[in-house]
Structures are given as structure tokens and as C-alpha cells.
Amino acid sequence: MLSFIVRRLLLSIPTLFGVLVVVFLLLRVAPGDVVQEMVGERADPETIARLRKELRLDEPVLSQFAHYTGGVLRGDFGNSYITQRPIMTDIRERFPKTLLLAGSAMLLASVLGITLGVLSARNPGGWFDRLGLGIAYLGISFPVYWVGLILILVFAVTLRWLPPSGYGGIKYLILPAFALGSRSIAFLARVTRSAMLDVLSGDFVRTARAKGLTERVVVVRHALRNALIPIITVLGLDFGYYLTGSILTETIFSWPGLGRYVVNAITRRDLPAIQGSVLFLSVVFVLVNLLTDLAYAKADPRVAYS
Amino acid sequence: MRRLFLLVIPAILSCGGGESAPSRKTIIDSRDTYDPRSMDPALSTDVPTGRAVAYIFDGLTRFTPDAKVVPGLAKSWDVSADGITYTFHLRSGVKFHDGRPFSSKNVVATFQRVLDPKTKGGRGWPLYPIKGAEDFAASKATSISGLAAPDDSTVLITLKEPLSIFPKELAMPVNSIVPDNPPADFGQKPIGTGPWKFVEWRHDDYLRFARNPDYFDGPPKTDSLMARIIPEMSTATAEFEAGNVDVLSVPDEAGKSWATDPVKSKLLTSAPALRFWYVAINVARGPLADVRVRQALNYATDVSTILSAVMAGRGTVAVGVVPAILGGADPNRKGYAHNVAKAKELLVAAGHPKGIDVDLWAATTDQSPRLAQAIQANLAEAGIRVTIVQRDASSVREAARNGKSDLYVKEWWADYPDAENFLYPLLYSKNKGAGGNVSYYSNPKFDALVDQAHREQDESKRNVLYTQADQLAYDDAPMIYLFFYKDVYAVQPWIKGFAVPAVFNGQRWTDVTITK
Numbered sequence: 001m002l003s004f005i006v007r008r009l010l011l012s013i014p015t016l017f018g019v020l021v022v023v024f025l026l027l028r029v030a031p032g033d034v035v036q037e038m039v040g041e042r043a044d045p046e047t048i049a050r051l052r053k054e055l056r057l058d059e060p061v062l063s064q065f066a067h068y069t070g071g072v073l074r075g076d077f078g079n080s081y082i083t084q085r086p087i088m089t090d091i092r093e094r095f096p097k098t099l100l101l102a103g104s105a106m107l108l109a110s111v112l113g114i115t116l117g118v119l120s121a122r123n124p125g126g127w128f129d130r131l132g133l134g135i136a137y138l139g140i141s142f143p144v145y146w147v148g149l150i151l152i153l154v155f156a157v158t159l160r161w162l163p164p165s166g167y168g169g170i171k172y173l174i175l176p177a178f179a180l181g182s183r184s185i186a187f188l189a190r191v192t193r194s195a196m197l198d199v200l201s202g203d204f205v206r207t208a209r210a211k212g213l214t215e216r217v218v219v220v221r222h223a224l225r226n227a228l229i230p231i232i233t234v235l236g237l238d239f240g241y242y243l244t245g246s247i248l249t250e251t252i253f254s255w256p257g258l259g260r261y262v263v264n265a266i267t268r269r270d271l272p273a274i275q276g277s278v279l280f281l282s283v284v285f286v287l288v289n290l291l292t293d294l295a296y297a298k299a300d301p302r303v304a305y306s
Numbered sequence: 307m308r309r310l311f312l313l314v315i316p317a318i319l320s321c322g323g324g325e326s327a328p329s330r331k332t333i334i335d336s337r338d339t340y341d342p343r344s345m346d347p348a349l350s351t352d353v354p355t356g357r358a359v360a361y362i363f364d365g366l367t368r369f370t371p372d373a374k375v376v377p378g379l380a381k382s383w384d385v386s387a388d389g390i391t392y393t394f395h396l397r398s399g400v401k402f403h404d405g406r407p408f409s410s411k412n413v414v415a416t417f418q419r420v421l422d423p424k425t426k427g428g429r430g431w432p433l434y435p436i437k438g439a440e441d442f443a444a445s446k447a448t449s450i451s452g453l454a455a456p457d458d459s460t461v462l463i464t465l466k467e468p469l470s471i472f473p474k475e476l477a478m479p480v481n482s483i484v485p486d487n488p489p490a491d492f493g494q495k496p497i498g499t500g501p502w503k504f505v506e507w508r509h510d511d512y513l514r515f516a517r518n519p520d521y522f523d524g525p526p527k528t529d530s531l532m533a534r535i536i537p538e539m540s541t542a543t544a545e546f547e548a549g550n551v552d553v554l555s556v557p558d559e560a561g562k563s564w565a566t567d568p569v570k571s572k573l574l575t576s577a578p579a580l581r582f583w584y585v586a587i588n589v590a591r592g593p594l595a596d597v598r599v600r601q602a603l604n605y606a607t608d609v610s611t612i613l614s615a616v617m618a619g620r621g622t623v624a625v626g627v628v629p630a631i632l633g634g635a636d637p638n639r640k641g642y643a644h645n646v647a648k649a650k651e652l653l654v655a656a657g658h659p660k661g662i663d664v665d666l667w668a669a670t671t672d673q674s675p676r677l678a679q680a681i682q683a684n685l686a687e688a689g690i691r692v693t694i695v696q697r698d699a700s701s702v703r704e705a706a707r708n709g710k711s712d713l714y715v716k717e718w719w720a721d722y723p724d725a726e727n728f729l730y731p732l733l734y735s736k737n738k739g740a741g742g743n744v745s746y747y748s749n750p751k752f753d754a755l756v757d758q759a760h761r762e763q764d765e766s767k768r769n770v771l772y773t774q775a776d777q778l779a780y781d782d783a784p785m786i787y788l789f790f791y792k793d794v795y796a797v798q799p800w801i802k803g804f805a806v807p808a809v810f811n812g813q814r815w816t817d818v819t820i821t822k
Binding site for chain 2: 030031032033035037041042043047054081083084085093094149152153156160163164166167251254256257260261264267
């Protein structure tokens with residue numbers, strides 16, 4: 001197992017290097033210019049030329065790349081051209097907030113989604129199944145920004161139960177987590193339901209029932225455990241996406257996470273900030289995928305890594 | 307489900323406003339849509355930064371909400387008869403927030419720091435009129451020859467050539483005075499002389515300021531101030547309706563529903579902003595080099611309909627680049643009225659009986675896409691076939707600055723309240739490209755008039771020159787003149803003393819109170 005983890009981590013290094021090269025080059029050929037963004041709407045060519053020199057943007061791309069990669073290898077992502085703050089400090093400040101939001105959304109999604117799916121599967125075609133199907137369709141079809149705005153209107157403006165936006169204690173977390181997780185709730189409910197239906201018709205379930213086990217034990221301990229693989233796949237994928245880009249949710253709820261940081265950096269062509277955050281998010285994605293694979297092994301002893 | 311929403315939405319829309327005052331003692335602003343660049347004045351090249359810098363710092367001069375320039379750290383100034391030498395008499399006894407005294411040496415050091423390429427701020431031009439400033443910025447000199455501090459309370463500035471608007475440029479956030487030797491993290495922990503002391507900055511969340519009880523111009527009337535950063539307009543609106551923020555810039559889309567709501571309409575206040583929407587016509591490209599074609603573009607555009615349909619009527623039709631609230635505006639100028647027949651006639655006269663093809667560049671943000679579509683439809687009626695090129699703001703700006711756009715719909719925010727801030731950057735020949743003149747307009751007569759206005763010390767004579775220059779360019783039509791924007795704000799009933807600022811950094815909240 002340990003050697004599997006080490007090998008996977010080593011294999012991710014070329015991937016990350018590839019990400020770095022692609023991002024670096026793409027940013028140099030993409031239209032838009034960080035210096036123009038820095039100087040704003042009015043400037044003179046001399047000022048622009050001096051800034052280019054100061055930021056080493058007048059050097060050949062290869063030497064810029066070497067300089068940047070050298071920094072990254074020493075663990076230094078450099079400073080933002082726009083704000084002059086270290087990129088690492090910015091990421092350290094914002095990533096925990098994105099993690100909190102993504103984690104809460106996933107927690108909500110697993111609890112509600114799996115429960116909904118299991119209950120639907122127990123009586124396929126019944127009233128609860130149909131209700132679950134309805135909820136799932138809504139959750140999948142409504143875009144997250146729309147869900148977010150409706151949640152704000154209902155729970156913050158009309159009912160005044162929760163604050164409309166911002167970052168703080170748990171009351172600030174509920175609406176954005178629900179908005180972000182809504183799609184996962186729906187999707188998980190469907191995936192859980194179909195996986196459970198597959199499993200529930202298996203011989204071992206009949207055996208378990210024949211042994212006289214209670215229905216609860218049959219469903220939760222025997223059936224659900226065997227239906228976990230597709231559920232983990234969905235959870236892993238969604239979690240990865242939430243960590244790397246809950247941009248819409250963060251924008252609607254003024255949540256000061258990493259998604260908004262990346263968007264701001266892109267808008268202003270802040271090269272080191274874009275490069276640094278994309279690289280960081282790639283690492284996160286690699287780790288989440290690794291954790292997902294490890295979870296497969298945990299859920300299903302037939303999956304073994306060596 | 308659909309019926310449920312039809313029931314719920316009107317119920318939601320009808321509430322909000324007219325509530326009792328909150329118990330908090332903090333004024334909460336909601337206008338910033340993105341995190342400021344820094345709190346360091348030398349880096350203030352965007353609006354959120356400029357606003358915050360105006361709270362913490364002072365310049366030698368400053369703006370009032372209604373666009374007047376008044377003394378700041380300089381209590382008065384004299385100009386020599388030739389308009390070259392400015393003597394600024396500084397206030398005495400002013401202290402920075404950390405207790406250090408303010409003196410003329412800070413002014414010299416601050417201006418050097420703004421110009422030093424190592425600062426990497428990128429906004430030196432407001433100081434370039436000072437003799438030797440450009441040499442200093444280019445590292446050709448170790449000091450600024452036209453800048454001196456003969457004693458602690460006097461700053462002597464010699465300009466390269468007369469520039470009557472110079473004191474207005476000094477009120478820009480970038481020229482705010484900082485203490486000596488600002489540390490590397492000054493942008494995170496700023497120390498100024500201003501009415502508000504910096505307390506806390508949660509990035510992408512909020513900025514907090516506390517009243518400076520020793521402020522030389524009288525301390526603010528409220529304990530503290532918070533600037534929340536809310537990227538989404540609908541969210542800011544919800545925060546306002548929940549009573550959590552005190553001032554809201556009402557989104558254009560919501561303008562009509564607010565204006566017709568009996569409760570909400572009472573909270574609205576508006577003022578003309580120094581913001582100008584126009585379509586830059588690149589006069590160096592193809593058929594656009596012909597003045598008749600450019601005039602045809604103006605005749606073909608139905609500006610007043612666009613203004614009411616796209617902008618909810620928020621603004622006034624522009625007849626020239628000088629807004630009506632500034633000296634030099636000509637209220638009697640006859641504009642290009644919407645006249646499709648006339649536009650076609652001009653195109654035929656210019657040798658384009660079958661019309662022309664042009665690109666119209668537009669950013670994906672704010673109202674640009676909608677304006678571009680409306681203009682495209684208008685121009686099509688006159689046989690001008692428009693291809694809209696929609697890119698993100700940075701790409702569009704770069705293309706325009708490199709002369710690659712035919713037409714470019716854009717907005718200009720004034721940095722200081724003067725006609726010069728529209729005429730010079732947008733149309734003066736030296737400013738082609740990055741300087742702001744993306745029409746690539748060049749007219750020696752126009753340049754001469756602006757040069758003359760720069761030298762003219764008498765305000766009324768200067769305004770006459772502005773009017774003439776504006777008229778000259780108007781006839782040459784290097785742009786489709788659209789409109790001057792009008793800000794519409796919603797202000798909570800418990801807020802007293804708030805005035806909508808004409809320049810973005812003109813409201814410092816010092817006279818604003820929360821009353822029961």
C-alpha cells in the first residue's frame with residue numbers, strides 16, 4: 001500500500017511539470033497583458049517599458065521560465081505583480097476557506113444524497129422514490145447561481161434566518177454549502193439508488209434476509225457497503241471540482257475562497273498568481289484522486305494496490 | 307413549481323427597506339466588487355484601492371463629493387505669474403496615525419517613491435508635469451529637480467511647463483502622502499494622516515477602518531467604517547434589503563423596479579458621475595479615416611433609445627466629451643440627432659453606396675455586450691455591417707491600444723474633475739494607444755487648443771478653450787458619442803449626510819452619521 005502511494009506521488013511529478021509548462025506558455029501566447037492591467041486606463045509607453053523590465057517580462061520566455069521554475073523548486077511561487085503579496089500567503093489564506101465550503105457541501109451531499117438514494121431504492125416506484133426523482137431532477141437542472149440567489153432571497157432577505165453573504169461562523173456557511181452541494185445531493189441520490197437496486201437483488205442480500213437479519217442491517221451493513229464504489233467515484237470527482245472551482249458559489253455568496261482569487265488573477269493577467277494557483281490546484285486534484293483510489297480499496301477488499 | 311415561484315417572488319420583492327436603524331456603530335459600504343490591489347497609495351490604479359486610500363491618507367489637495375478641489379495637507383498654495391512655480395503651504399501639527407509628525411520631507415519622499423520604478427506602481431503620469439520627474443523615473447537623476455522642501459512647512463514645485471490643472475492631479479489617490487521609509491508590507495498595514503485609521507483587511511471579504519480622533523479637518527462623525535467586497539450586484543442588493551449594508555449602487559437592471567416601488571424609491575439618490583460611455587473610432591483604419599463615415603456612424607446611432615433601453619435611462623446623451631457638470635461643457639451645442647437617411651447620404655458621399663464592414667470590440671463585462679448589440683442593430687439600418695468581437699476586458703484593451711480595433715465600446719472614469727481629463731487623454735495626439743486615445747485621433751488645431759488651456763491660469767478663459775477644442779473634435783467625430791453615466795444609489799433611511807460622489811474617491815464618509 002505504502003509503495004503504491006509513493007509510486008503514485010512520484011508519477012504525479014511529470015504531470016505537474018506538464019501543467020506548469022502548459023500554463024506558463026499559454027499565458028504568454030494568450031491575449032491580454034498584465035502590465036496594461038497594472039497601469040490602468042492611462043499610461044505612457046516609457047512607464048510600461050520600465051515595468052516590463054522591472055518584472056523581467058522583457059526577457060526571453062525560456063529564461064523567464066527557468067527563473068520561475070527555479071523559484072517553484074525552492075517552494076517560492078513568487079509575488080503577485082498586481083498586489084505585490086507573496087502568492088503562497090494568498091493561497092494559504094484562501095484555500096482553508098474553500099476547503100471548508102467544499103467539505104461542508106460534500107458532507108451535506110453525502111448525508112442527504114445517500115439517504116435519499118437508499119430510501120428510494122428500498123421501494124422503487126413508490127411515492128418516496130418518485131419524490132426523490134423529482135428532487136434529483138431539480139437539483140441537477142438548476143444552475144448553482146440560480147439556486148444561490150433563490151436561497152438568499154428566501155432565507156436571508158425574506159425570512160431573515162441567515163445572513164445573505166460573507167464569511168464567518170456556521171450561519172454564513174449553511175446557504176453556500178447547500179447551494180454548492182445541491183447538484184451533488186441530486187446526483188448522489190440517483191447513483192446510490194441505482195447501485196443499491198443492483199445490489200439489493202443479489203443473492204447475498206437474499207441470504208442475509210433469510211438469516212433473519214433486520215432490514216436495517218441488511219440495507220446498511222450488507223447492501224450499502226457493496227454499493228459504495230460508484231458513490232465514492234462521484235464523491236471523489238465532485239470534491240475535486242469543488243476544491244478547484246466553486247467560483248460561482250463563492251461569487252454569489254461573497255465567500256473569500258480560492259476560486260474568486262483565481263478569477264481575479266485571470267481577469268488582471270496576474271501571471272505568477274495564475275501560475276501558482278493552477279499549480280497548487282493541480283496538486284490538490286492529484287491528492288484527491290489518490291485519496292479516492294485509496295477509498296476504493298478500503299470499501300472493497302477485492303481492490304488491492306501493490 | 308412554476309406557480310409557486312410566481313407566488314413567492316412578488317412576496318420577496320415587496321419587502322425590504324423602511325426599517326428601523328441597526329444598533330451597530332459602523333457604516334458599511336457595499337460598492338467594492340473586487341479586492342483592492344493594495345492599501346499603498348503608490349499602487350492605487352484601480353477604483354477599490356483609490357477609495358480606501360482616500361480614507362486612510364491625504365494628498366496636498368483633495369476632492370469634495372461634488373467635484374470641487376479643496377486644500378488637503380496643503381492649507382493653501384500660490385502660483386507664480388508664469389504658471390510654472392507652485393508654492394504649497396503645509397498645515398502644521400499634522401501627525402501620522404503612528405504619531406510621527408508630517409512635514410514637507412514626506413512630500414518629497416512620497417513623490418520620489420511613486421516615480422521610482424522599483425515601486426512597480428505604474429502610475430507616474432500625474433507627477434510627470436514636475437520638472438525632472440521623468441528623468442528621475444527613468445533613473446537618469448537621483449532627485450527630482452523641480453521638487454524641493456525649503457522648510458518643514460513649504461513645498462516648492464517647478465513644472466516643466468505651465469499646467470493649470472496640476473493641483474487637481476495632486477488630489478489623485480496615487481499622490482497621497484506616506485510616512486518615511488514605508489516597510490515592505492506597507493500595502494497591508496498602511497499608515498496615513500487621513501480621517502480613518504486602518505484596522506483590518508480580510509481579503510475578498512472586507513476592509514475595516516476606525517475613526518481618527520485627531521484628524522486635522524475634524525474627526526469623522528461615526529466610530530468606524532467597513533467596506534465590504536461583494537462581487538455580485540444581486541448579493542449586494544440582498545444585503546441592502548436585509549439592512550446589512552448602508553449604501554448600495556443600484557444595478558442598472560434593477561433601476562426601474564426600485565424607482566416604481568413606493569418604499570424603495572424613497573431611498574434612492576442620484577448624481578451625475580464623471581463617467582463617459584463612448585465608441586472609440588480608430589480614425590487610422592480603412593473607411594473610418596473619412597470624417598463623413600465617422601459622422602454617419604454618429605447619425606446612425608440612436609443614443610437616447612439605447613440610453614433608456616439598455617441603461618434604464620441612467621445618464622444624459624453626450625454632445626462632446628465634456629460632462630455638463632464641468633466647466634467647458636457647451637449646453638447649446640447641436641448634437642448628431644438620430645437620422646438614418648442622413649447617415650446613408652454621408653456614406654454615399656464618402657463613396658460607400660453599398661455600406662461598409664467594421665469590427666466592434668466589446669468587453670464581456672458590465673454593459674458593453676448589450677451596448678454593442680444595440681449599436682450593431684442601429685448601424686445595420688444605415689448599411690453599416692458590424693461584426694462584434696467580444697473578448698475579456700484585458701484582451702480588448704490590448705487590441706485597442708495596439709490599433710487593432712475599428713470600433714471599441716468603452717467607458718472612461720475621470721481621475722479628476724476637469725474637462726482636461728476627458729479632452730487630453732482621450733483625444734490628444736500624444737496619447738495615442740496606452741495614453742487613452744484609442745481613436746488614434748490627431749488634429750494639430752485640437753492639440754494647440756488643449757496646450758493653450760494647459761497654460762491658461764484664468765478659469766473662464768480656460769473653459770472657453772475647452773469648449774472650442776471639444777467642438778473641433780466633435781465635428782471630426784473620432785468616436786460615437788454615447789452618454790454620461792448617472793450614479794443611482796440606495797441609501798438606508800438611518801444614514802444622514804451621505805452625498806453621491808462625482809469622482810470615485812470623492813466620498814470620505816466624514817460627515818455621515820447613523821441616526822435612530
